[in-house]
Amino acid sequence: METTITTRKGFYTGEVSKRLFGSFIEHMGSVIYTGVYEPNHPTADENGFRQDVLDLVKDLSLGVVRYPGGNFTSGYDWKDTIGPLEDRKRKIDIAWRAIEPNTFGIHEFMKWVEKVGAEPIFTVNLGTKGIKDAQEIVEYCNFPKGTYWSDLRRENGAEEPFGIKLWCLGNELDGPWQIGTKTPKEYGLLANEAAKAMKLVDDTIETVLVGSSTPRLASYPEWDRIALECAYDNVDYLALHNYIDKYDEDDLTKPPKNERDDTPTYLAKSKRFDRQIDEIVATCDYVKALKRSDKTMFLAFDEWNVHAQPEKENHPFEVGSPIDWCQFTMEDTLLFGSLGLAILRHADRVKIGCQSLLVNTIPLILTDAMGDSWVNPTYYVMKDLALLAKGRVMESIVDGPKYDVEKISGVDFVDSCIVENETGLVVFLVNRTDSEQIVSLDYDDFDDDLLYHHTALFSDNLLDKNTRDEQNKIQPREISDSITDTENKLSIQVKPYSWNTITISKKSGDCHGK
The missing domain is CATH 2.60.40.1180 (Golgi alpha-mannosidase II)
Structure with a gap:
């Protein structure tokens, strides 16, 4: 046919942003520990970074990498992740019910992402923390010198500022699973004030407002409208998240109850991305009109992927125990490709994109602890998009x-x-x-x-x-x-x-x- x-x-739809095809690493399961970071691995460098994984990541030509979460961020204390490794606190991560040794922190991430060649996106904690913490992390990372936090960064080995330009104002704070869930008005007012404080420290940064974490929630897209009305003037992007699976379950963290979709139905689900983007664009433009603003709100689709059931068992309160470790099928890969094309077709408004996640959790790259690394076929789709979707x-x-x-x-x-x-x-x-x-x-x-x-x-x-x-x-x-x-x-x-x-x-x- x-x-x-x-x-x-x-005749063009829009310019493709260099940030459109990126990825995401979170302190979740084995994404970091035994994923990108495993000091005892045979390929590890002096920083503890797995070189076999790093080589695969570099070949992707990613535009951006988002860090440190995700749900992890809402219980995150960045101050635990700086200074000598032996002085860092070993703590419980309640987001994923794991042990967090904090041996991979801000400095390690910035060294790693520089080797990758991608731009960093940093997420601040607006779940259990707030404005002061957000302001201080920008000062630590981006202020040149002469203040407590900037000089502490220099003492910790980074003489020059990190210069992080993109900052997410929390993560999925509409979700009942999130630590510190908020109403859209509570969140919008907090995010607005946090963005103001952060930009007073560094007026060159850009901020990403949390939008609806999934269209499956009844609050979608009303959450986006209310949060935007509170924070429109001080944010630069609105975030979208979505994961597509074969079962249409409300809770992707639990085994499915529904029957699997047949192939035509499953592959048709990419149209949900097109619809979601159109609906959120309409929501943004409504708030623009309501505000009588000249500013157009752009979108950050900073979590997207297909979802599959895990093939390794998670053990609570361990370091690096896998969560959603899975090998994608050819069928999954076709849907993944169409999801990427839905984002690309909306390049006029979607300017940031992060496939979620990079390693070991519904991943592009799979690893075994102290063992081998290889790629899901979705890796090749992402590589094509990141390398060739330019212009x-x-x-x-x-x-x-x-x-x-x-x-x-x-x-x-x-x-x-x-x-x-x-x-x-x-x-x-x-x-x-x-x-x-x-x-x-x-x-x-x-x-x-x-x-x-x-x-x-x-x-x-x-x-x-x-x-x-x-x-x-x-x-x-x-x-x-x-x-x-x-x-x-x-x-x-x-x-x-x-x-x-x-x-x-x-x-x-x-x-x-x-």
Whole structure:
């Protein structure tokens, strides 16, 4: 069957922010301990960072990394994480019911994220702490010298300020699971004052307001409206969170009771991201009008992912006991790709994105303590998006077959998004069907002298995974002879149930080759 995508040079949805495809590490399970940090591991460097993991992370070309949480943040005391390791307090983390040794703290994170090459996003505790604590951590991290907190940072080994520009004002404080849950007005007023105090210390920072933590809550999106009305003038972004699973359970931390979705239904769920973004944009624009403001509120989708059931058991009150350690299937990977495309299509308003989480918790990268590391197939999708989705998103008209499932209608057989960069186009496609699809790309700036490169992720079985024993079961494959070009059109053969990345440029450009 054939899908026609029509796009024209000069017609754009929006500029892709360099912060749009990032990730997230939290003191949750084995994300930090035995994930990114394991001093006794054979590959560990002088800082205790696992080099096998670090190499995989660097290859992703992430724009941003969010830290230290997540739910962890609402019980977090940053002052426990600075100074000599032997002096740091070993405490209970009540967010995840674990033991937190605080051997990986602010200084370790800043060294690690510098090696990664990504911009840091730091989350402050507005659950059990407040304005003064938020102001002091900005002073510690960003003020040059001559005050108690800035000089303490220098004594602890960081002569120059860290210069962290992005700060999240707490995490998921609408959620009943959160330590320090607040009403939207309580939170909005607190966040507004915290942002004011933080910006009085460093007026170059940007702040992210907590929005609804999931559309599954009855308070969505009223929470966003009320919190924004309280804090609109002093914040720069509104946060969105969402995780999609196969069961539609309200509580993703417990074993499912509902039946699994069939594949068409599961893959259709990416349209929930499109709808959520549209609804939150509408909420922001309502508050903008209400405030008679000239400022447009941008979005930070700083937690997003598919969700799967854990494959390792968690043991409470241990260091680094895994939570939601899982190996994603090919089916999960297709949905993950479509979730990424939903975010990319809204690049005009979504300016920050963090896949959640990077290592060992619904992860891109899997590790064993003192052992090996390997990647979920979702890693390759994120790598394509982070590396190649740079430039401007093209406006596109899609004409092709669709299907309907319960509660979701008009689902394209082929999900798509096109980005124009300095050398040409990058076309991202997800085939949601079990049959080969033909995609006809109609573009007015093509000629008959093109370079193109087509890679795809697919597998013999939708339940295939990359396992410890078969780590490369699913990996990108180069596809040859899949593209036929005629004047201003390309015809692309797309394999069943596949993620596809096609780069196209004129021969004077820089591309992989024809």
